[in-house]
Amino acid sequence: MRIFTVPEAPESALSIIEQRLSENLTGFLGESIVAVEKPLSSIEQDFLTHEIPQLPSFVSDYADEMMQKLVAHSVHTASPSFIGHMTSALPYFVLPLSKMMVGLNQNLVKIETSKAFTPLERQVIGMMHHLIYGQSASFYEQLMHSANHALGAFCSGGTVANISALWIARNKLLQPDGEFTGIEKQGLHRALRHYGYDDLAILVSERGHYSLGKTADLLGIGRDQIIQVPTDADNKVDVTLMRQYAQKLAAKNIKVMAIVGVAGTTETGSIDPLPELAALAQEIDCHFHVDAAWGGATLLSSKYRALLKGIELADSVTIDAHKQMYVPMGAGMVIFKDPSSASAIEHHAEYILRRGSKDLGSQTLEGSRPGMAMLVHACMKIIGRDGYEILINNSIEKARYFADHIKQQPDFELVTNPELCLLTYRYVPIAVRNAMDIARERGDTELLARFNTLLDGLTKFIQKRQRENGKSFVSRTRITPERDFKQRIVVLRVVLANPLTTREILHDIIAEQRQLAEQNIRYLPPLLELASSVATPQAC
């Protein structure tokens, strides 16, 4: 089979593409991805065939075709003006290294198919453990490569990390006890019966990631048992309320299985009061998990790591290296404070994962999986703490700058302040801002709601049109700010993690949004009319 041995001639299409990619990734992406968005329905026209083709194709033909049909209509996630999502530019060196990783095609499920990749992955997990928990050198010497311990688990992303952490929490709570052989073997309903609980619950901020609902479903606990606790004005979970919820649950004989703290909410980048959550978890004797998928990398900044104070009290922590650690997609981790935690989900098989082996697969949700840890290793070694210090600080300070810039605009409203590098805002014409302030003073929530409904339409319009124009991208979400009496409003959301995003780009984005807003004919006129109807009677 030629395709397994002989690469194509160096001048062929694929080689040329690859060379351009290597020489200048940013340039390649900029040139190859079309700026103006094609509607999805029209992109779909190129992916309609449902039959695997009978005849083979030339690699070059395929490469050409995909440049036009796929690459041209993919998303320029690395663009410095695409600040709406959590995917940033990549350091150039991850490209050749990822090619090496793919070529080696290791399978981390077991030593037999991964060899040195296994100690490498254990080291990556150990380094992350040290970053969070900072145990002694002898701790890592004894445990990092121990067959009977796991300082964490590598996985494809934060969702699997959260599932793994809560799976462990559930199994540890409902562990073997006397004749009861544990939930792992006997299942949830028998476990509840044995321990005499009517139900389990998980306490988390209303800003918790949607993967927690998925986890509760998967684990058999049920989505209703994710108890969402309201947040305060800063989008941090209200611990006093959470304590009250916990008491109510206890009174109903519902055992709180875990408290989940969020360190960097997806919507606003807020960090829950972790020390207070840890104290509450200890008080009610439950697992404390911190979802730091986004915010965890802040620990790499000596200047800002204090923002995550209390994370070292967590029993488990989720961190995604494919977010603020600048590793390509597919690098999630869950780190365990107690190196024997993972034994709660340990499993073995005949041909692999034998007891006492160092096979990583015996304590992970996934089975076969690639050597992505190599890219995390590379980033940690090549960028170093000093490099990450610059990157993380840069992001946070850029967000603060952008927040100030928004505040200076008379026709924009900063909705959430950046704690990390996320913030939300919206366009509100000056007259409307004034009128809404009047409504707020009066406590006229109905009037406020009328404004907010129209503003929602306008915000959606701005976001959609800007994305379609293809020059820049911000995302949108809904939140419930205190000052609007917790009305659910649509806001623009930016994530400022791309080191290539400049202040000028941020200015331009605001200017474009203003221009788009001013052109809107559906929401802007009624907004201004409503504002003038509020202002006029007052003027009388």
Added chain:
Amino acid sequence: MRIFTVPEAPESALSIIEQRLSENLTGFLGESIVAVEKPLSSIEQDFLTHEIPQLPSFVSDYADEMMQKLVAHSVHTASPSFIGHMTSALPYFVLPLSKMMVGLNQNLVKIETSKAFTPLERQVIGMMHHLIYGQSASFYEQLMHSANHALGAFCSGGTVANISALWIARNKLLQPDGEFTGIEKQGLHRALRHYGYDDLAILVSERGHYSLGKTADLLGIGRDQIIQVPTDADNKVDVTLMRQYAQKLAAKNIKVMAIVGVAGTTETGSIDPLPELAALAQEIDCHFHVDAAWGGATLLSSKYRALLKGIELADSVTIDAHKQMYVPMGAGMVIFKDPSSASAIEHHAEYILRRGSKDLGSQTLEGSRPGMAMLVHACMKIIGRDGYEILINNSIEKARYFADHIKQQPDFELVTNPELCLLTYRYVPIAVRNAMDIARERGDTELLARFNTLLDGLTKFIQKRQRENGKSFVSRTRITPERDFKQRIVVLRVVLANPLTTREILHDIIAEQRQLAEQNIRYLPPLLELASSVATPQAC
């Protein structure tokens, strides 16, 4: 940040490595990976530091270091003489394409960060659906790109695919009904109470993959509820027994949630009688899942696809493209017969996965995940059905050839015949074979066990020593052959999926194993002694 923009000079270490990788992958791997195995404990010495380094490193220095510490001691999974695992050589074109995939860094969780990759992935899933279920053109026209349907889900591997399938099966069985809002929301124990079941169970062959136990644990059903049904002499599940088990479970008010058929067991590559399993599933009204992680690709061979007859009756099918479809690690899929199945695990969030969107993340276990589907797409298009026909047939026929070759050796015993391209065997000295036959005739299971225990030691020795020598690699597992009265024995296991494996390589592997066996001083002498003690009294 220079590392985000400026690649290193073309003559630097990483560039040179990359060039070698591109020009000749097999050569690169052969030269870079050391032949003779270094003990894991000594490899670990290079991965001991638990602190993320403070200072950045030069990319070239890092690349050099990793060539020596990581690549040199990784596993040559692509080697034609490494026939012990399910990872094969890769077509050369996946390397540049994977680099492109990494560079584009799309996130398939939502359209906003994946755009054309979403229809591409839907097409890949659609093509696999068609390969299995062969529905009409209008079926795919209506459903392949429908926001409200999913023909399957892409994931990191077979384990997640199996979990997803059984998660759906559980949720469909315990769906909303009157005031009961479904297991998804209310949890397993309330669901069982509502439907009046004492427990759930999953029926599967004793050769089922270990991920099923993990699934039962995760889903809250409990590992004990994976009911392992014995297999017949051909390592296929005994359907008559399974029916009896199902009746016993029903009598105990335990609802069978799913029957899992295996199409290509990990240990022997055997295929369960799928039509009979489908009939039983219909009879007892339960979900029928087929785990074809390994065997599914056989459908690409018109000559051998009949081996999987009945797979089209399955409600869901797991297939790993990173196995016999020659895609790099991390490409699993679960395919659903009913395009509305996945609604049982559907979830939404504010900022993504909005209702009615085509975001793939609303129906998958994983959240953020890479555009691996692109590599499956490339392999299907470039290799084509004609190419896969050659590859699959080649593997099966090579395994048959090797089985014949083993049978011709007086001192080797073929333990399982290849149905696909897997087979198991062991070295048994001639005198021992004869003596064991006598023991079998006499029904002397105790004597047989003494032989088998010694042979187990010898087989393990051969396997380990051969691996350490680094020239070739076969794996080992335990199975329970009928002719040895279901005694659990250790066997050598080969997987013949690498198109570069020649007959000569197979001959050499047998020759090396014989040589290793003949040098053994711990198990061979007592084996021969025991054999002569059996033969002697008979001769008297």
